[in-house]
Amino acid sequence: MNKTKWWLVVGLIILFGGIGMSYLGEPDFQARWLWRWERLRVYAQGILDPVEPPPTPLPQPAIAVTRHPTPTQTDNLPQATQPTPTSTPTPLVLPSAITLPAPRWERQDINNCGPAALAMYLRYYGWEGDQFDIAELVKPQRDDRNVNVDELAYYVRTRAGWLNIEYRVGGDLNLLKRLLAAGFPVMIEESFYFESPFYPNDDLWAAHYNLLTGYDDATETFISQNSYYGANLKVGYADLQRDWQTFNYLYLLVFRPDQAQTIRDLLGEDWDIEANRQKALELAQNESQTDPQNAFAWFNLGTNLVYFERYPEAALAYDQARQIGLPQRMYRYQFGPFLAYFHTGRMDDLMAIVEYALKRTPNSEEALLWRGWAHYRQGRLQEAVADFRAALEQNPTYSDAQYALNFVLGNP
Template sequence: MPRKTFLQTIATLLVIAIITTAIYFLPPVHQRFAWRVNLVLTYIRGIVDPIEAMPTALAPQTEVANTVPLPSPTPTRTVAPTPTKPGPTSTPLPTPTPIPASVALPAPPYELQDWNNCGPATLAMYLRYYGWEGDQFAIADVVKPLREDRNVNVEELVYYVRNHAGWLNIEFRVGGTIEDLKKYLAAGIPVMIEEGTQLEKKFWPSDDMWAGHYLLLTGYDDTSQQFNMIDSYHKEVTTTTYEHLEENWQAFNHVYILVYRPEQAETVKTLMGEDLDIDANRRKALEQSKAAAESDPDNAYTWFNIGSNHVYFEEYGEAARAYDKAREIGLPQRMFLYQFGPYFSYFHTMRIDELMTSTEYILELPSRPESEEAHLWHGWGLFRQGDRIGAREEFLTALEDNPLYLDAQYALEFLVNNP
C-alpha cells in the first residue's frame, strides 16, 4: 500500500474512533449503552481473572482493642428535624384485631428500575403511594450520584425521606417476621424489604448469581400463603409465597422499612410494641438469630445476622467470630457488597489481614463494583498497616464514588488532623 494511502487510512480510522467515542459519551447514548458495554467487559474480566468463592477466615489471633475513632455503624448524615412539605390529611387507619385473612392495598404507579437502581426505584414507588411526584432518579441523585454504584443501603434511603420528603415519616427495623409484615399491611401501610435473590443469568463464568434486591409489599392472602409485591426489576405486580420470602429475607437480617403519614404515627407505635425501642429491637433480633443458629447451625445467613446484631452493640469480638463462622459455611460472592458489618468487626478487633482480604475480594469482583464502603475500609486497613498515602488514595476514591459519603470525608479529615 502506498505510504500516502496508508496514512489516509490511519487518519480516517482515527477520525471514526474519535467521532464514535464522542457519540458514545453523549448522555442519551451513554445512558442506553454503557451498561451493555459494562456487561461485556465484566464477562471478559471473569474469564481472564476468574473469581472463586469468598475465602474463609484465618484462625484469629489474640484480639486487640482499636484506638482510632471512627463513625458508628449508624447513619451519619444530618437528618432534617422538621417536615419540609405539608402532607395529605387522612383519618388514621385502625388496626384490626385479629387482622383479616387477606389484604390488597392499591399499587402505586409502576417504575422500572434503571441499572443498579432497585433501591431508589422501589422507594420512589413507595413514596408515590402517598402522592409524591418524583422518580427514582431524583432519589439516586442524592444517595448514589454514580450510576455504577451497585448498592444503596437502608440508612441512605431513610436519609433521603427524612431530608427530601420530610412530610412523611420513615423507620426501619430488623428481625421482622411474616406476622409483622401482615399487621402493617392490614393497617394500610405498605412495607419495603431487602432480600437476597437469584439473578437470571451469570455475569461472569463463576458467578453464583446471588444479589441483593428491594421489594415493596402491598398485600397478602393467608389462603394462598402469598404476598402481593411490586418488583422494580421483573413485573409490575406479582406474588411470592410466605416461605419463599422468608428464605430470601433472612440474608438481610429480616430488615423492613415503613413509610407512613404523620397521622399514622400512633398506629405504627402501637403495632411496633417493644420494637419501637431500637436497642430492644436489636436485642430481640440478636436472640432470634442465635436461636435460628441453634436449630440450623449450617445456615450462613443466621451466623451473619448474629454478627451484624453484635456490631450494632459494638460487640466486635463476638461479631467477628460470627462472621468467621458464616464465611466458613459459605457466603455469596456479593455479600460484602451490600453489608459492611464484617469490615467494622475486623477493624475494631485489629484483624487487619481479614479486613484487607474482605475488601480486596469485593473490589476485585469482575464487575469492578464502585463500592465506596469497600474503598473506605480498605483505606483504613492500609492506614493500620502504616500506608498513609495508600489510605488517602482509597478515601479519595470512596469520595469519588459518592461525593456525599460523610465517612470518607471524615477519614480524610482524620488524616489531616492526625499527621
Template sequence: MSWRKVLFAVILLIGLAALIYQIPAVNNRLGWRIVAAEAYVRGVVNPAGELPPPAVVVTQREEPTSQPTPIPTEIFAGPTPTLAPSPTPLPASVQLASPEYEGQDWNNCGPAALSMYLNFYGWEGNQFDISGEIKPAREDRNVNPEELLFYTRNYAGWLNSTFRVGGNIEMLKGFVAAGIPVIVESVFIFDEPFWLDDDRWAAHYLLLTGYDDASQTFTVQDTFRGPDRTITYDQLNVDWQPFNRVFMLVYPPDQESTVQGILGQHWDEDYNRQAAFETAQAEIEADPENAYAWFNLGSNQVYFEQYAQAAQSYDQARTLGLPQRMLRYQFGPFFAYFHSLRTDELITVTSYALQITPNAEEALLWHGWGLFRQGNEASAIAHFQQAYNNNPLSPDAQYALDFMGASP
C-alpha cells in the same frame, strides 16, 4: 490502503463511537452492557472464586450468649407501646391500591421501590430524584436502608419513616392490614452470570402492598420483574433472612400510634436488635450450618459494639460459605475486623469485595482504613480519594480525607 490510513480510520471510528456513547439515550442503553463486559473480562483474567475463609481455623466454640437487656436510647425515649392482650385478628386478605409502577434503572431498585412507596402517599417525583441525592453514579450497585431513610427524612419530611430488623411474616401483614406498605430487602437471582462461576446471587428491594392467607402469598411491586407480583410467605422468609430481615416503613404522622402498636416493644431500637440477636441465636441452635444466621448474629453484635464476638461470628459465616456479592450489600465484617484489630482479615475481605465490585465506596473506604492501620498512608489516601470520586456525597469519604489532611 496504507497502514497509516487504516490506523487513522480506526482512531476516527473509536473517537466517533466515544462521542456517540456520550449521548444520554445511547449511554443509558449501552452503559450497563459495557460494565457487564468489563466484569466478565475481569472474571476471566482474575477469577474471584469464593469469599475466602478466615486465615485461622474456626474451632467449635460455645453457643453465643444473649446480651443484657438493653436500656432504650434517648432518641426512642418515651413510654414503650405494647400490643393489646387480645389483638384483633388480621383480615384473611388485604390488597392496597398499587402505586403507579416504576421499573428500575440499572442498579436502582432501592430508589425505584422508594419512589413507588412515596408516590403511594401522593409524593411527586421519581427514582432519579432519589438516586441523584444518595447515589449520583449510575454504576453504584448498592443503596443501604440507611440511605433510603436519609432521603425520606430530608426530602419527604412530611412523612415519618424508620426501619427495623428481625421482622416476621405476621408483622408485615399487620402493617399492610393497617394500610401501610412495607419495603423489604431480599435475595435476587440473576437470569444470567456476569462472570465465570458467578453464583448470580444479589440483593433486591421489594415493596409489599398486599397479602392473602388462602394462597399464603404477598403481593409485591418488583421494580425488575414487574407490578403486582406474588411471592409465598415461606419463600419471602427464606429470601429475607440473609439481610437480617430488615424492613422499612414510611407513613403519615397520624399513623404513628398505629406503627407503634404493631411494632410493640420493637419500637425501641435496642430491644429490636436484641430480639434479632436472639432470633439469630435460635436459628444457629436449630441449624449450626446456617451461614446467614451466623452473619446476622455478627451484624447484631456489631450494633452492640461487641466487635471481637462479631468477628468470630463472621469467621464462622465465612467458613460455612457466603455468596460472592454478600459484601457488596452488608459491611458488618469491615467494622468487626477493624475494631477487633484483625487488620489482615479486614484487608482480605475488602480486597475480595473490591474484586467483585471495584467501585464499591464502602469497601474502598474500609480497605483504606486497613492500609492506614498497616502504615501505608499514601495508598490509604488513594483509596479514600477513589471512594470520594465514586460518591462525592459520601460523608464517610469526606471524613476519611479530612482525617488524613488530604484533598479529593
C-alpha cells in the same frame, strides 16, 4: 494474556457491539446499551481474572479490641440505657387477604432497585417524583451498585420531609401482615437471583429491595411491586421468609406524621431501636443454633453483635459464616465484618475481604473506605488517604469517607 482468552474477549466485544447497533433506533437505546456494555465488561473481566469463592477466615491472631479512631461518624452504636417502655401490640384477628392500592409501577434503572422501590413507596402517598430524583442524591454515580437503607431514609427525611420513615430489623411474616392490614405498604431488602451469569462461575446472587402491598392466606403469598420483574407479583410466604433472612429481616416503613402513633402501636416493643436490635440478636442466636450450617444466620448474629459493640463475638460469628460459605457479592451490600475485624485488630482478615469486595465491585465506596482504615492501622498513611479520596470520588456525599480523610490528615 492467554491468546484464547484474548480472542474470546475480542469476540464478545464484537458480538455486543452488533447487539448494540440493533437498538440504535429505540428511544431507550442508551440505557439498554449501557446495561449490555456493563455485562460485557464484567464478563470479560471474569474470563481474564476468574472469580473465586470469598476468602475463608485466616488463622485467628490474638484479639486486641480497639475503640479509636472511630472509623465512621454514622456508626453511632448504642449506650447502655434502658429501653423506653412501649405498648405491646394488641392481638388482632387479621383478615385473610389484603390488597392495598398499588402505586404506579416503575422499572428500575441499572443498579437502582432501592431508589425505584422507594419511589413507588412514596408515590403511594402522593409524591410525584421518580427513581432518578432519589438516585441523584443517594447514588450520584449511575454505576454505584449499592444503596444502603440509611441513605434511603436520609432522602425521605431531607427531600420528602412531609413524610416519616423508620426502619427496623428482625421482622417476621405476621408483622408484615399486620402492617399491610393496617394500610401500610412495607419495603424489605432480600436476596435476588439473576437469570443469567454476569461472568463465568457467577453464583447469580445479589440484593434487592422489594415493596409489598398485600397478602393472601389462601395462597400463602404476598403481593409485591418488584422494580425488576413487574407489578402485582405473588411471592410465597416460605420464599420470602428464606430470601428476607439474608438481610437480617430488614423492613422500612414510610408514613404520614399523623400516623406515627399507629405505627408505634403496631410495632410495639420494636418501636424502640434498642429493644428491636436485642430481639434481632436473640433471633439470630436461635437460628444459628437450630440451623448451624446456615451462613446467613451466623452473619446476622455477627451484624447484631456489631451493633452492640461486641466485636470479638461478632468476628467469631462472621468467621463461622465465612467458613460455611457466603455469596460472591455479599460484601457489596453488608459491611459488618469490616467493623468487627477492624475493632479486633484482625487487619489481615479485613484486608482479605475488602480486596475481595473490590475485585467484585471496584467502585464500592464502602470497601474503599475500609481498605483505607486497614492501611491506616498498618501505618500506610499515603495509601489510606488515597483510598479515602477514591471513596469520595465514587460518592462525593459519603460523609464517612470525608470524616476518615479529615481524621487521618489531622492525625498523621
